[in-house]
Amino acid sequence: MCLKKKKTRRARDLLYITSYPMNYFQKSENLYNSAVLNGGAGISESEMREVAEWPVDQAMSLFAAADQARRDFFGGAVDPCAIMSVKSGGCGEDCAFCSQSAHNRADVAVHGLCSTEEIVSRCREAWSKGLPFCVVSSGRRLNAAEFQTLCEALSECGGGGEKHASLGILGENDFAALRDAGVVCYNHNLETSRGYFGKIVTTHGYDDRVATVRRAKAAGLRVCCGGIFGVGESWDDRIALCLELRGLGVDTVPINFLNAIEGTRVEPPKEPPLEFLKIVSLYRLAMPRSIIKVCGGREKNLGALQALIFLAGANGYITGGYLTTGGAGVDADDGMIGALGLSRKN
Numbered sequence: 280m281c282l283k284k285k286k287t288r289r290a291r292d293l294l295y296i297t298s299y300p301m302n303y304f305q306k307s308e309n310l311y312n313s314a315v316l317n318g319g320a321g322i323s324e325s326e327m328r329e330v331a332e333w334p335v336d337q338a339m340s341l342f343a344a345a346d347q348a349r350r351d352f353f354g355g356a357v358d359p360c361a362i363m364s365v366k367s368g369g370c371g372e373d374c375a376f377c378s379q380s381a382h383n384r385a386d387v388a389v390h391g392l393c394s395t396e397e398i399v400s401r402c403r404e405a406w407s408k409g410l411p412f413c414v415v416s417s418g419r420r421l422n423a424a425e426f427q428t429l430c431e432a433l434s435e436c437g438g439g440g441e442k443h444a445s446l447g448i449l450g451e452n453d454f455a456a457l458r459d460a461g462v463v464c465y466n467h468n469l470e471t472s473r474g475y476f477g478k479i480v481t482t483h484g485y486d487d488r489v490a491t492v493r494r495a496k497a498a499g500l501r502v503c504c505g506g507i508f509g510v511g512e513s514w515d516d517r518i519a520l521c522l523e524l525r526g527l528g529v530d531t532v533p534i535n536f537l538n539a540i541e542g543t544r545v546e547p548p549k550e551p552p553l554e555f556l557k558i559v560s561l562y563r564l565a566m567p568r569s570i571i572k573v574c575g576g577r578e579k580n581l582g583a584l585q586a587l588i589f590l591a592g593a594n595g596y597i598t599g600g601y602l603t604t605g606g607a608g609v610d611a612d613d614g615m616i617g618a619l620g621l622s623r624k625n
Contacts, residue, residue, distance in 0.1 A: 303333075303340040311344035314564040315351050321525060321565040324518065330561045331514035335553040345560035345592030348567045356624040357616055358531075358570050358595035360443065361405035361609075365393045365429065366416040374470070375479040376510050378540040379417040385542035392416070392425045395432040402433075406440035408609055409623060410598065413443035413466065419483065420447035426456070433460040443503070448483065448491050454498035465495040466503040468533065472519035475512050479545075492527055503572070504529040508558055509537035509548030509580065517558060521565050531595065532562050532569050536576030552584045556591040563592025570595045586615050 306329065313322045322330075333341050368389030370379045378385035398414065405412040414429065421429060426446070433442055444457055445466035457465065469488050470476065476485045495502050504527065506520050524532055536555050539547040548555075562571050572595030573588045581588070588596070598612045616622065 303337040304343075307340040307344040310341070310564055311347055314344070314348045314567045319352060319568045321567055324522065327518045327521060327561060327565060328514075330557060330564065331518065333557060335551065335557070338553045338557060341557065341560050342587070342591045345563040346590045348563055349571075349589070349592050349594050352568055353570075353594045355621050356594070357589065357621050358572065358624045359598040359609075359612065360411040360413055360441075360572075360595070361408070361599045362413045362415050362445075362597055363393075363398065363401045363405075364417070365398060365414045366391060366418065366421065366425070368417055370417040370419075371482065372419055373480060373482045375544040376507055376537055376539075378543055380543075383543045385540045387540075392421070392428060395428065395435060398429070398432040399436050402436040402442070403439065405599075408599075409440075410609070411441035411443055411464070412436075413445060413464075415445040415466075416447065418447060420449060420453075426453065430456050430460040433457075433462060436461070445503075448487050449494065451494055451498065454495055454500060458498055458500060462500065464501040464503055464531070466533065467491045467495065468505050468507070468535075469520060469523060470506045471510065471512050472516035473523065474519060475516045479510055489523075489527070492529065496528070501530040502527070503531040503533055505531075505533035505535070505562075505572070505574075507535040507537055507575075508555065509550055509576070510545050517561065521562055525566055530569060531572055532566060533572045533574045533597075534559060534562065534593070535574045536580040538576040538579045548580060550580075552581045552587075555580055556584070556587055559588055559591040559593050572596055586619060589616070589619055589621060 310322055310326055313326055330341065368379045368387050369381050370377065371381060373382040374380050377383065378387045402412045436442060438461060442462045443464040443466060444462045467488060471479060473485045492502055492504050504524060508517065537545060537548050539545055559571060559573060571593045573593045574597045577585050577588065596612065599609045
């Protein structure tokens with residue numbers, strides 16, 4: 280009788296083990312197959328909603344699918360980059376989350392365009408560390424004289440590494456000039472879904488951003504285009520942005536988590552780290568061939584879990600600091616990826 284009870288208990292325990300957790304293992308495998316076995320076209324919209332509803336206590340099962348998709352297309356290589364704020368603060372746009380907006384009251388350094396010497400020096404420093412170098416300016420765009428000066432500075436940097444730029448809303452001739460200066464990749468984020476955009480930006484329209492992305496692609500530049508999360512958007516907004524980016528065929532998706540700076544018009548995020556990491560997995564599974572790059576706010580919002588960005592599907596990050604906030608540093612980031620058995624892309 281005692282033996283029969285033990286067998287019954289063992290059978291009941293085995294049933295629990297193989298039904299509840301394995302259910303998510305199976306779902307994870309299905310997501311992986313949908314993402315990669317159709318030529319890498321990514322999961323469907325309905326499967327994106329499945330990711331949105333995924334319980335955080337089963338997040339590791341989801342990460343397994345995203346991690347394997349990352350490895351299928353990128354192996355163990357990750358793609359960091361360094362950025363430089365070449366013009367800071369005083370921006371006339373009213374992005375609610377941005378500490379550089381003149382519509383906000385954040386206490387940030389304001390300076391005009393950096394000198395050619397400063398830009399060249401920072402560029403060569405980044406290249407000496409094996410990092411692509413990206414120049415970033417505040418404002419809708421630089422004026423004509425500033426833009427010409429920056430292009431000349433980028434040309435003077437030479438060809439010792441990759442040059443990227445993020446300079447706002449530009450036209451066809453501007454992109455041609457950047458290309459002539461050696462720029463190979465342009466960053467311009469959509470930030471959020473079309474439906475939520477008006478809640479955080481009103482001084483320009485969503486289509487202005489989309490058109491800029493299309494012009495950059497038409498000029499033959501790679502495009503880095505993503506968004507910011509934790510600004511009050513819903514999972515529907517996250518999915519809508521993902522579909523928009525996939526439709527645009529962007530090469531890199533930067534994922535920023537809000538680091539709420541005092542004086543801006545947004546509340547600090549309420550999402551726990553694993554919920555943010557689910558966003559990384561969503562974008563990896565939806566866009567398995569794209570670089571998924573976790574950028575601003577990773578230290579602040581993920582804390583001790585930030586190394587999980589790679590297991591959740593990311594294969595890129597900004598290193599060495601951001602526009603108005605510091606970061607962990609290049610050496611610390613190198614140590615983090617090394618501990619995971621990853622290495623920088625050659």
